[in-house]
Amino acid sequence: MMLKVLLATLLSFGCAERLSVDPSTSQFVDSVGNQYLFRGLNSVGKYAFEDVSDAQIDVMSGAGFNVVRLGFSWDLYETAPGVFSEEYLNSALDVIRRLGKRGIYSFIDMHQDVISHQFCGHGFPEFYSWPENTTDYMKGGKHAFPEPIAAPEYGDDDEYSQDFGLITNCGEVESTPLGWAGTYATRALSSSVQMMYDNSDGRQDAFKEFWRRAAAAFKEEEFVLAYELVNEPWVGDVFRHPSLLVPSVADKKTLAPFYDAIAESIREVDPDTIIFYEPSTGGNIQDTFKSGFEAGPGGKDFDSKNALSYHVYCPPLQTDIGDASKSKWTAKACEKASAWQIGVRGKDVTRLATAGFLTEFGAVDPTNEYAREYLAAVADTTDELLHSWTYWYMHIDVENGNPELKTLARSYARRVNGSIKSMKFDSKNGDFEVTFVTGMVGEESEIFASDEFYYDKGKVVEVGGEEGGAEARVEGDFVRVKNLVEGVEVTVKVSNKE
Numbered sequence: 001m002m003l004k005v006l007l008a009t010l011l012s013f014g015c016a017e018r019l020s021v022d023p024s025t026s027q028f029v030d031s032v033g034n035q036y037l038f039r040g041l042n043s044v045g046k047y048a049f050e051d052v053s054d055a056q057i058d059v060m061s062g063a064g065f066n067v068v069r070l071g072f073s074w075d076l077y078e079t080a081p082g083v084f085s086e087e088y089l090n091s092a093l094d095v096i097r098r099l100g101k102r103g104i105y106s107f108i109d110m111h112q113d114v115i116s117h118q119f120c121g122h123g124f125p126e127f128y129s130w131p132e133n134t135t136d137y138m139k140g141g142k143h144a145f146p147e148p149i150a151a152p153e154y155g156d157d158d159e160y161s162q163d164f165g166l167i168t169n170c171g172e173v174e175s176t177p178l179g180w181a182g183t184y185a186t187r188a189l190s191s192s193v194q195m196m197y198d199n200s201d202g203r204q205d206a207f208k209e210f211w212r213r214a215a216a217a218f219k220e221e222e223f224v225l226a227y228e229l230v231n232e233p234w235v236g237d238v239f240r241h242p243s244l245l246v247p248s249v250a251d252k253k254t255l256a257p258f259y260d261a262i263a264e265s266i267r268e269v270d271p272d273t274i275i276f277y278e279p280s281t282g283g284n285i286q287d288t289f290k291s292g293f294e295a296g297p298g299g300k301d302f303d304s305k306n307a308l309s310y311h312v313y314c315p316p317l318q319t320d321i322g323d324a325s326k327s328k329w330t331a332k333a334c335e336k337a338s339a340w341q342i343g344v345r346g347k348d349v350t351r352l353a354t355a356g357f358l359t360e361f362g363a364v365d366p367t368n369e370y371a372r373e374y375l376a377a378v379a380d381t382t383d384e385l386l387h388s389w390t391y392w393y394m395h396i397d398v399e400n401g402n403p404e405l406k407t408l409a410r411s412y413a414r415r416v417n418g419s420i421k422s423m424k425f426d427s428k429n430g431d432f433e434v435t436f437v438t439g440m441v442g443e444e445s446e447i448f449a450s451d452e453f454y455y456d457k458g459k460v461v462e463v464g465g466e467e468g469g470a471e472a473r474v475e476g477d478f479v480r481v482k483n484l485v486e487g488v489e490v491t492v493k494v495s496n497k498e
Helices: 002-012 054-062 086-101 179-185 187-197 200-218 249-269 300-305 322-326 328-352 369-385
Strands: 020-022 027-029 034-036 039-043 067-071 078-080 105-109 224-228 274-277 306-312 355-361 388-391 412-425 432-438 444-448 459-465 470-475 478-483 489-496
Touching: 020 300, 054 086, 067 086, 067 388, 086 105, 086 200, 179 187, 187 200, 187 249, 200 224, 200 249, 249 274, 274 300, 300 306, 306 328, 328 355, 328 369, 355 369, 369 388, 369 412, 432 444, 444 489, 459 470, 459 478, 470 489, 478 489
Parallel strands: 039 067, 039 388, 067 105, 105 224, 224 274, 274 306, 306 355, 355 388
Antiparallel strands: 020 027, 027 034, 034 412, 412 432, 412 444, 432 489, 444 478, 459 489, 470 478
């Protein structure tokens, strides 16, 4: 008990510790009985590191954000075979530390989209991403990129392209009905991804070394929450293995062993930091079925060190298809569809005994009121399931503000000392309610409730449930709830003064 009290005291003075996952509650926890929920933003530079200014961090803090999904791409770190950029690493460390000074966690996202430069994408180094080394995939070959969705138009080669060549018509490739994601339908990209999963030419070994180095560099950073192994992983070579397109199959056949191998490399240098793992990407089709995972990376023995990352989008709302994309009815239909998809992942979280983190959602026109209502509805669903989230994408405009900021700066229980049971927020009037079972006597829970965005007339705070179970006080944008009795259920309500 004395150790718990000491740790709690240290945490109250702004120190952070490595969090873990409680498989019995599916919540992020620390060693003194606190449960954590996270709300924040993506910060992903796809072709160079995206810096975050102190002024932008101030905006994040003022909006109640306590986490950033920080892009850290393999191709920007390993710039030539075996050559790693200390400048890129130090840029990431600098942002992590400045965020941490404001109490904001980071998790490291190995971000990729359509693999690499030669496929009109980014994330994986070019020299580890070429397709099968046969004439079929080289210039003039029947499977040369970007066949079969477009004919290649070649420009100048570089030191790695060799007989494959580099195309100049990425714009044409990305203008298909599927947009840039249609690149996944090319033979060459599918071949490249499968070669990574199969460790052809030692590619997977190289990826393991990337993560081993990254984990060794980040493991001492107290405000690093997790490592996200790879963003939106493709299923593999669907031309040779069409069954990979069947929902859940790729998770089990290709991703699970791949994740196990990468996690093992990380655990050699960092046994403590949480690992985020994501189901295979396949548009919204894959996301409407349960994942094929039977356990997180490393198996059930690592349940406390794994969490499920997932994405939810609604293409009709985020795609420029005319007035329909801005209609109330499109937004309402998207609310229903996204709630269903989040529910599917919620069942995965329960089945896998892990925590759930919606690491991407949004990509809408924030100036459209119906789109903002959609964002609020997605956040409502995550509140219901007690999942965390990071929004995609808001470049913080310090001078002029961002139209979606109020929608995202919701009231929520950031930290609960005890066991959270339910949480809900009404973005129309600011009414907030959280129910939890109290933890250790004298410890406090923390609710973020912004005066600027929702309580401009002041807050009314009510503590209900077991009489004398807890007491609350208001400190600026926070409501602190102190446990007076352990193990009793209390409900805290926050509303706007009339």
